[in-house]
Amino acid sequence: MPVLQSCSKTDNKATGGATGSALSSDAASAVYVAPGKHDEYYSFLSGGFSGQVAVYGLPSGRLLKVIPVFSQNPENGYGYNENTKPMLNTSFGFVPWDDLHHPKLSRANETTDGRWLFVNGNNTPRIARIDLKTFETVEIVEIPNSAGNHCSPYPTNNNEYVVAGTRFSVPVTPEGKLQDVSLKEYKDKFRGTISFLKVDKDHGDMNLDFQIMVPGFDYDLANGGKGPSSDWIFFTSYNTEKAGTLKEVGASQNDKDYLLCVNWKLAAKYAAEGKAREIPANYAHNKMNHETNQATSTMKKSVKILLPEECPDMLYLIPVPKSPHGVDIDPSGENIVISGKLASVIPVHSFSKMQTAIKNKDYIGDINGIPVLKYESVLQAEVKEPGLGPLHTEFDGKGNAYSSMFVSSEVVKWSLKDFKVKDRIPVYYSIGHLMIPGGDTKNPSSKYLLAMNKITKDRYLPTGPELAQAGQLIDISGEKMKMLLDFPLIGEPHYAQAIAAEKIAPNSAKMYKLDANKHPYATKKEADTKVVKNGNRVDVYMTAIRSHLTPDNIEGIEVGNEVYFHVTNLEQDWDVPHGFAVMGAQNAELLIMPGATNTFKWVPTKTGVFPFYCTDFCSALHQEMQGYARVSPKGSNVPIAF
Numbered sequence: 001m002p003v004l005q006s007c008s009k010t011d012n013k014a015t016g017g018a019t020g021s022a023l024s025s026d027a028a029s030a031v032y033v034a035p036g037k038h039d040e041y042y043s044f045l046s047g048g049f050s051g052q053v054a055v056y057g058l059p060s061g062r063l064l065k066v067i068p069v070f071s072q073n074p075e076n077g078y079g080y081n082e083n084t085k086p087m088l089n090t091s092f093g094f095v096p097w098d099d100l101h102h103p104k105l106s107r108a109n110e111t112t113d114g115r116w117l118f119v120n121g122n123n124t125p126r127i128a129r130i131d132l133k134t135f136e137t138v139e140i141v142e143i144p145n146s147a148g149n150h151c152s153p154y155p156t157n158n159n160e161y162v163v164a165g166t167r168f169s170v171p172v173t174p175e176g177k178l179q180d181v182s183l184k185e186y187k188d189k190f191r192g193t194i195s196f197l198k199v200d201k202d203h204g205d206m207n208l209d210f211q212i213m214v215p216g217f218d219y220d221l222a223n224g225g226k227g228p229s230s231d232w233i234f235f236t237s238y239n240t241e242k243a244g245t246l247k248e249v250g251a252s253q254n255d256k257d258y259l260l261c262v263n264w265k266l267a268a269k270y271a272a273e274g275k276a277r278e279i280p281a282n283y284a285h286n287k288m289n290h291e292t293n294q295a296t297s298t299m300k301k302s303v304k305i306l307l308p309e310e311c312p313d314m315l316y317l318i319p320v321p322k323s324p325h326g327v328d329i330d331p332s333g334e335n336i337v338i339s340g341k342l343a344s345v346i347p348v349h350s351f352s353k354m355q356t357a358i359k360n361k362d363y364i365g366d367i368n369g370i371p372v373l374k375y376e377s378v379l380q381a382e383v384k385e386p387g388l389g390p391l392h393t394e395f396d397g398k399g400n401a402y403s404s405m406f407v408s409s410e411v412v413k414w415s416l417k418d419f420k421v422k423d424r425i426p427v428y429y430s431i432g433h434l435m436i437p438g439g440d441t442k443n444p445s446s447k448y449l450l451a452m453n454k455i456t457k458d459r460y461l462p463t464g465p466e467l468a469q470a471g472q473l474i475d476i477s478g479e480k481m482k483m484l485l486d487f488p489l490i491g492e493p494h495y496a497q498a499i500a501a502e503k504i505a506p507n508s509a510k511m512y513k514l515d516a517n518k519h520p521y522a523t524k525k526e527a528d529t530k531v532v533k534n535g536n537r538v539d540v541y542m543t544a545i546r547s548h549l550t551p552d553n554i555e556g557i558e559v560g561n562e563v564y565f566h567v568t569n570l571e572q573d574w575d576v577p578h579g580f581a582v583m584g585a586q587n588a589e590l591l592i593m594p595g596a597t598n599t600f601k602w603v604p605t606k607t608g609v610f611p612f613y614c615t616d617f618c619s620a621l622h623q624e625m626q627g628y629a630r631v632s633p634k635g636s637n638v639p640i641a642f
């Protein structure tokens with residue numbers, strides 16, 4: 001690999017001045033994917049406050065797709081059309097926005113398998129699953145007894161569970177959630193929860209199996225163990241003093257917060273043995289059915305919850321420097337890395353020392369009956385002078401860790417052998433998460449690292465007060481990191497995942513089979529198209545094929561009717577969707593995949609003749625794919641004609 005020059009140390013400041021790595025043309029060739037060629041990796045970037053997931057090819061940084069999850073998407077009608085609206089249903093009603101932070105790929109044998117992508121909605125607590133055959137959101141489960149679903153979602157190593165933790169503690173008691181509670185009662189009544197969604201091995205369907213009630217801290221981030229620590233998942237927490245001080249240690253611990261260590265295997269065993277109590281809880285479980293292309297939303301009424309005092313050995317606390325952020329476990333499963341935003345060192349805890357401390361009951365006290373281990377007795381090492389503001393850490397397959405430094409705007413490489421810093425590279429600017437393909441698994445790649453930066457400033461042509469956030473691809477294959485590429489991102493990416501293209505590409509769906517289309521209003525041939533009026537409701541059974549919509553002239557609709565256009569795309573060819581839109585309709589368009597049926601609801605508010613047309617340029621006669629709907633006054637009884 002040719003040597004690149006990295007930028008000088010003096011550039012290592014988030015000043016907004018014109019800076020940059022000095023790059024040779026080697027960087028260009030390292031990321032160049034020739035026309036017609038494919039990228040080596042799929043990467044899935046969280047969209048943050050856009051509520052979406054963006055799919056980029058790496059190393060090129062080419063945007064391949066935007067997948068709407070928690071947001072309505074005018075581009076394909078997700079959340080606007082009748083098929084997908086139920087996906088955004090919650091116990092609060094229809095909530096078509098969220099703050100999506102963390103994508104995690106499904107796993108098999110401690111490695112990503114490319115089947116599904118799990119993501120969290122922070123604001124109205126939800127976990128979603130994207131099917132990587134179709135790149136569509138197929139399931140959303142609301143998380144009850146939660147608020148600010150930030151430390152989520154974490155699939156266990158063989159996809160047994162997807163685990164979600166609450167950021168804000170909530171007033172939940174062993175009897176259920178309280179509604180109207182004085183905030184003065186925080187200490188007594190507020191608790192955190194950790195939720196375990198069981199994942200169906202074959203189909204990926206998630207079911208909220210049980211929750212664990214945990215002390216009323218604020219839980220920030222988590223990650224699961226690997227190898228020897230596979231049965232465990234670790235959560236960072238802050239504001240821990242709100243929940244009460246340590247019984248025996250008291251105020252001396254106030255410079256520390258806690259890492260909550262959860263033995264999820266044991267918790268699952270307790271739950272299976274019936275130790276969990278069932279409490280009332282209201283939450284939505286929404287699923288997309290691929291055969292009918294229709295989502296359904298079911299409201300659930302209760303959840304099972306485990307109380308720590310009834311479940312010994314399930315939870316332990318480890319003190320960590322105040323206000324920790326990320327917790328990341330190295331590929332060996334032994335080193336637990338805590339990134340404390342304000343800490344001057346990066347503490348690394350040892351899983352084996354933790355096991356010894358538990359065996360020897362080497363505790364310094366307890367919180368709500370949960371034993372607190374001694375910081376020193378579980379500490380493996382402290383990484384000294386890592387930089388300022390460590391947030392997150394990922395790993396390569398060669399014994400190195402890479403930490404993002406928000407304040408000093410750099411990626412710092414350090415060794416898991418001697419815990420010493422080996423290299424650092426400035427990033428532009430204020431990095432949040434970083435990601436190495438497989439960097440959170442047992443088998444990381446050691447080629448690329450993606451930095452996701454919060455502030456862009458002078459890196460791109462100015463676009464007013466707001467600039468797209470900046471992704472930077474870094475070559476980590478050699479001893480020294482090398483900057484390769486800047487590219488703009490969507491929304492505010494927090495975390496990302498990436499996987500070798502061959503784990504996904506061969507399984508990607510090319511169309512829906514028209515034969516298998518079980519949509520109740522599917523029209524499989526043009527001869528079957530019709531318009532049916534029943535009271536105030538009009539159902540239009542429409543087909544779309546290059547280059548016409550059938551029927552294309554419709555009469556008999558009246559102002560205030562509920563008109564449903566069920567449009568079936570008769571094409572059986574890859575990448576030939578058709579679109580559908582009506583003048584003045586309150587929705588976005590439909591974008592109908594080959595072989596599928598989508599439904600568009602229109603309630604005309606005035607009389608007139610309303611054109612409709614296909615919105616997705618599909619053939620030389622695309623402009624001819626159009627028609628008219630006549631809307632007559634209410635009660636005029638113009639007969640249905642088409």
Ligand code: K7E
Nearest residue numbers: 101391432433494495
């Ligand atoms: Cu650090 Cu939400 Cu993962 Cu943002 S969190 S950076």
